[in-house]
Amino acid sequence: MVEDITERKQAEKKLKYLSLHDQLTGLYNRAYFEEEINKLEDSGEYPITIVCIDMDGLKLINDTMGQ
Numbered sequence: 001m002v003e004d005i006t007e008r009k010q011a012e013k014k015l016k017y018l019s020l021h022d023q024l025t026g027l028y029n030r031a032y033f034e035e036e037i038n039k040l041e042d043s044g045e046y047p048i049t050i051v052c053i054d055m056d057g058l059k060l061i062n063d064t065m066g067q
Helices: 006-020 030-043 055-065
Strands: none
Touching: 006 030
16 A cells, blocks of 8 residues: 655645744744754754844844734
8 A cells, every 4th residue: 555645744844844933034943943952962062152132123023923
């Protein structure tokens, strides 16, 4: 028996993208960075720097207009 799971795989890929990106801006979200930090901690690659900034009140806009 053969079953085409193309649609299921495409839906999984879309869900993964949505879980790691902000819907309003398309930028990576906190969940992405936490996942990457965990990967980097296990890899032993140091030093690591992540800079988070609020550009032009984008956080306020995202909080009020984002989903």
